[in-house]
Amino acid sequence: MSEDRAWNGLQSRLSECRTCHGGELELAEPGAFPLFPRSMPTSPDIFFIFEAPNRDDTFDPNKEYLTYDYDTDPSGRFFGELFIEELREPIEAVAVTNSVLCLPLRKGDRHPVSTKMRRACSENLRAQIEVLNPAIVAPMGGQAMAATRLIEDHGKKKLADAVAAPIPWFGRQLFPLYHTGMLARNGPSGRKADEQRSDWRALRQLLDDLRARAPVRRC
Numbered sequence: 001m002s003e004d005r006a007w008n009g010l011q012s013r014l015s016e017c018r019t020c021h022g023g024e025l026e027l028a029e030p031g032a033f034p035l036f037p038r039s040m041p042t043s044p045d046i047f048f049i050f051e052a053p054n055r056d057d058t059f060d061p062n063k064e065y066l067t068y069d070y071d072t073d074p075s076g077r078f079f080g081e082l083f084i085e086e087l088r089e090p091i092e093a094v095a096v097t098n099s100v101l102c103l104p105l106r107k108g109d110r111h112p113v114s115t116k117m118r119r120a121c122s123e124n125l126r127a128q129i130e131v132l133n134p135a136i137v138a139p140m141g142g143q144a145m146a147a148t149r150l151i152e153d154h155g156k157k158k159l160a161d162a163v164a165a166p167i168p169w170f171g172r173q174l175f176p177l178y179h180t181g182m183l184a185r186n187g188p189s190g191r192k193a194d195e196q197r198s199d200w201r202a203l204r205q206l207l208d209d210l211r212a213r214a215p216v217r218r219c
Contacts, residue, residue: 003131007040010131019120020102027105027117032058034101037094038065044095045207047134049125049144050179051099052113058103068096075181078193082180086200087207097128099147113143122150135172135210138203141179148174163191164199166206173210175203
């Protein structure tokens with residue numbers, strides 16, 4: 001089975017998941033559904049994991065897929081800049097998912113990911129990693145890093161202690177990064193834009209090192 005067929009088959013199966021809707025696990029926003037990128041990445045050497053889908057991507061009829069580029073919001077715009085300018089890869093090569101596939105249940109003015117929901121979706125995350133088989137998995141933020149720990153314990157609980165340092169994990173390298181949102185850049189416990197750029201240059205170096213050791217898929 002080709003990678004495209006395997007990915008399309010997995011996406012079709014996971015798109016039917018309703019584990020977090022109704023019953024004992026009322027964890028997802030009513031009407032939400034699993035979100036994926038619009039198309040399979042052309043070169044999934046690095047798999048980025050964010051926290052959760054946003055409301056616009058879920059309920060805007062012109063979207064209904066994961067957005068992460070210049071035309072979305074400041075978070076997606078900065079992610080796109082880092083991907084092109086520091087990682088120096090074509091944006092078509094982006095491979096991205098979330099720690100949970102559905103928009104979490106609204107609480108106040110937020111949609112926080114609960115531990116129960118992260119656990120319920122852990123096998124879905126594992127399946128995506130196994131099918132895409134990236135050389136590097138890059139969790140974006142502490143919540144995403146916590147999701148990777150459910151698949152295989154890497155011993156890191158604080159993002160600040162693990163950022164931009166490769167960790168052998170699940171048969172590949174884990175490379176934790178800070179989220180690219182404004183709060184993650186400017187908040188009291190955030191990481192400034194110039195520091196994040198340095199982190200992404202280190203990610204580029206790791207990718208170069210891995211490609212030099214063995215053939216890694218290129219677009």
